[in-house]
Amino acid sequence: MQPIISIKNLNKVYSSGFKALNNINLDINRGEIFALLGPNGAGKTTLIGSICGIVNPTDGEILADGHNISTDFRKAREKIGLVPQELTTEAFESVKATVTFSRGLFGKPADPAYIEKILRQLSLWDKRDSKMMALSGGMKRRVMIAKALSHEPQILFLDEPTAGVDVELRRDMWDMVRGLRDNGATIILTTHYIEEAEEMADRIGVINKGEIILVEEKSELMHKLGKRQLTLHLQCPVQSIPEELKHLPLELIDDGNELIYTFDAQSEHTGIAELLKQLSQHGIDFKDLNSTQNSLEDIFVNLVKEQS
Known part of the structure; x- marks a missing residue:
């Protein structure tokens, strides 16, 4: 299937000489929720602004549903809806008038039934006559x-x-966004809440210093880069790891009362059974154990650290 957004060799250099985007190549699939993650100043807003026609890139090509954002701006831009981070609305207009006016800006004919539909979808119909200034954040x-x-x-x-x-x-709002996707929309999400991406996204893109450093299916990313940790709560504290086991990824914590074994989540042969056998042979017994896996936040932080 042809991607709904296709970005080729995109660069943005500001007049100060700062390079905000460096050779971005990215395809976003029709009907997916794509989460774009990155630290402050990574280039997320510049990239979105370029796709939406707000920022003029230095060079490169952006297609929105096959329309070039530079040479066919009107057709490309009408395919795109943008919800900026800043809340900028006319304080004295009603909710319904605000949304209706926005539709007219794109040259769309009046359609009260459609406006009612989206206001109901967003639980705003009861507020349709309320002034914007009276609404909560x-x-x-x-x-x-x-x-x-x-x-x-x-x-x-x-x-x-x-x-x-x-x-x-x-x-x-997460449920609402999933509903929009289920109705055929393609969602591109930037967020500082890593659990938001972990909860919602089909694919994850990570941008840092103006470069896309990773694009991956969320499940595949967690599978490939997630680490698992097995924590053994020991029957008796241990002063040190036996010499024969020091080649293993083991760590003693809590004054020798807990032993942590770290292994690849993707590996089918983690060696846990063999580990427990060897520990028993060295007189190390456990009374309880639990296993945890790295979160998306852990993976994100490690990726950014590696590039820094």
């Missing part, structure tokens, strides 16, 4: 999403969509 964020959807785009960019939103509303 979470409700204003929902209105921003409604504005972005008003012209029926196929691609939706969410830049930090749950920033400043409480945990309960954040989960409601």
